[in-house]
Amino acid sequence: MKTVNLKVKRFDPATRKSKFQDYQVEVDDSAAVLDAIIEVREYQDETLAVRCSCRSAICGSCAMRVNGHAKLACMTKVSSVSPNGETIVVEPLGNAEPVKDLVADMGPFWAKVKQVQPWLKPSLPAPDREYIAPQEAMQDLVGAVNCIMCGACVSDCTVLEVDKNFIGPAALAKAYRFVGDPRETQTARDERLSQLSKYGGIWDCTHCYECVQVCPKDVAPMERILDIRRAAVAAGFRDNNGTRHSDSFARSVKHTGSLDEFRLLPESLGLDDIAAQLKFVPTALRAIAKGKVPSPLHHKRPGAEHVTRIFDEMEKE
Amino acid sequence: MRYAYYPGCVSQGGTPELFTAMKAVGEALGFTLEHLKEAACTGAGVLQERDPELGDTLNARTFAMAEKRGLPLMTICSTCQGVMGQANYRLKADPEYRTFINKYLKPEGLEYKGTTEVKHFMWVLVEDYGLNRLKEHVRRPLTGITLAPFYGCYVLRPSKKLGYEEHPRRDTYLEQIITALGATPADYSGKTRCCGFPILTMNRTNSLRMAGDHLLEAQETGADAMVTPCPLCHLNLDGQQPEAAAVRKVQLNLPVIHLPQMVGVALGIEPKALGLNKHIVSTRAFAAKVPA
Ligand code: SF4
Ligand code: SF4
Ligand code: FES
Numbered sequence: 001m002k003t004v005n006l007k008v009k010r011f012d013p014a015t016r017k018s019k020f021q022d023y024q025v026e027v028d029d030s031a032a033v034l035d036a037i038i039e040v041r042e043y044q045d046e047t048l049a050v051r052c053s054c055r056s057a058i059c060g061s062c063a064m065r066v067n068g069h070a071k072l073a074c075m076t077k078v079s080s081v082s083p084n085g086e087t088i089v090v091e092p093l094g095n096a097e098p099v100k101d102l103v104a105d106m107g108p109f110w111a112k113v114k115q116v117q118p119w120l121k122p123s124l125p126a127p128d129r130e131y132i133a134p135q136e137a138m139q140d141l142v143g144a145v146n147c148i149m150c151g152a153c154v155s156d157c158t159v160l161e162v163d164k165n166f167i168g169p170a171a172l173a174k175a176y177r178f179v180g181d182p183r184e185t186q187t188a189r190d191e192r193l194s195q196l197s198k199y200g201g202i203w204d205c206t207h208c209y210e211c212v213q214v215c216p217k218d219v220a221p222m223e224r225i226l227d228i229r230r231a232a233v234a235a236g237f238r239d240n241n242g243t244r245h246s247d248s249f250a251r252s253v254k255h256t257g258s259l260d261e262f263r264l265l266p267e268s269l270g271l272d273d274i275a276a277q278l279k280f281v282p283t284a285l286r287a288i289a290k291g292k293v294p295s296p297l298h299h300k301r302p303g304a305e306h307v308t309r310i311f312d313e314m315e316k317e
Numbered sequence: 318m319r320y321a322y323y324p325g326c327v328s329q330g331g332t333p334e335l336f337t338a339m340k341a342v343g344e345a346l347g348f349t350l351e352h353l354k355e356a357a358c359t360g361a362g363v364l365q366e367r368d369p370e371l372g373d374t375l376n377a378r379t380f381a382m383a384e385k386r387g388l389p390l391m392t393i394c395s396t397c398q399g400v401m402g403q404a405n406y407r408l409k410a411d412p413e414y415r416t417f418i419n420k421y422l423k424p425e426g427l428e429y430k431g432t433t434e435v436k437h438f439m440w441v442l443v444e445d446y447g448l449n450r451l452k453e454h455v456r457r458p459l460t461g462i463t464l465a466p467f468y469g470c471y472v473l474r475p476s477k478k479l480g481y482e483e484h485p486r487r488d489t490y491l492e493q494i495i496t497a498l499g500a501t502p503a504d505y506s507g508k509t510r511c512c513g514f515p516i517l518t519m520n521r522t523n524s525l526r527m528a529g530d531h532l533l534e535a536q537e538t539g540a541d542a543m544v545t546p547c548p549l550c551h552l553n554l555d556g557q558q559p560e561a562a563a564v565r566k567v568q569l570n571l572p573v574i575h576l577p578q579m580v581g582v583a584l585g586i587e588p589k590a591l592g593l594n595k596h597i598v599s600t601r602a603f604a605a606k607v608p609a
Contacts (some may be wrong), residue, residue, distance in 0.1 A: 159523060162527055163522075206524070208474070209470050209475050210474065210511070241518045249364065253358045257358065258326045258329070259326040259358050261330045261331050268519075283556060286597050287331075290595050290597065301355060301357065306378070309424065310374050
């Protein structure tokens, strides 16, 4: 047995105020954080609200922030987050409104999942027997399919923190589950990719790896977002700053071995988008005043011909 | 302390003061840095997104160059470190994959055998050089100065692929270095978050909101400056600070210094020789506060 010190963020729906409350409980050495919270609720304070069901990392209902990062409380050992008896801070999921104490409102989470139309749109009429899908194609979807909709990734997503309009990691990972499914019709897939390429979609992810870090099921939502980006670009949805940025980046590295920052900004914005270009003029002028604008004469690195060759050979394949 | 040196594109482009500062600090600490001038861009995650194998090939090429010299590889950019670290993780784990990638290196007479270590200067200071040894070189301790650490995503996540199993405290090294130099680290939640730079051209408003929020939070701790091991974070946090302040409708005036600049100041190197005059947000008040 060991003593656990918990600092729990409690939200009172009547006053709509949050405050931290300290608890101390005795639990088994192998206990999970959820066990400690349940111990509190059962024997010390029955008003403490927490959501859980399977206690086996399957149902996804016990996700919350433990010491600042989203985790499944039932899967997180006390010994891993408090090796020397340090106080464990527990809070409800981030990027969500609390309902009461550790229970967060999952309404907006499900609304975003619905937004990506999480159902298969196969060609009709249906075949006599089942739709056949090749093994490799389905294996590629295993990551996305493993999602248990716990909301940990959404809790810690850095873009959702500043923009509620972003579809977010869980729903985008779910979208890939259908984008990558060979049973979808071409039309349905194109329609999805067109929607997902818009504002709030795949190009708004900032590549911060928070969702990859916290996902308890190795869905790696950010990697799934990159999968959709590749699919969208390949399907011809190229009229966006993300694709232009990627093209400009690749062009300069391919031909010179290094990144041509002088061209990257204007080429990403689109050379004809004068309004967007103008927004960056003050930044550029300040940098020039400090003598730190990259040279417009971008020199090749020595050995650049090998970089070009590698690009050529790999692009051909 | 001899390393194959990979300074990255940005320290040779948009933040030249970082390159200057590392050179001065490397000399003062007795580092021998063999600049791999033929090494290509790491791909910064952007090339990896287009074609993961292409990205790994460019990085395997760099690792092979270091391996040939029998040296570990040192970077001064969180993004380069993360991208290279992940590439190395894949290449080391899978000999078959390495054989596949090596096909493309062969015409240049290169082969990667999977033995190169890739380490950010921040990791080198703590793990190889040692903070006690660093302390011996401090001429002007940063006493009375508070510094807000800002790591950059790529040296933190995904921790599984960045050597955290072997070195679990890598997420505290900035604070450790700040303390070793005599300053006080500021604690705030944004220190491990994203600066917003990757989406600057895709969604400028969100990018600036992110930078603005972290700068404001750090400023409100009373920090004299922010310190970062990532030049890409620097481009947003320093380069775009006036715009970030405007988007968030707040006053921001927080100098953002590169890790080697902070070390250099404590070693007694002149601010100008560290490029501290090249910043968008003036570093003068910070430099003046350092006890003589
Ligand atoms: S990688 Fe993208 S989706 Fe994942 S947490 Fe960061 S911004 Fe959100
Ligand atoms: S992707 Fe991972 S973290 Fe996000 S909801 Fe699914 S299981 Fe949870
Ligand atoms: S209680 Fe079901 S996942 Fe934790």
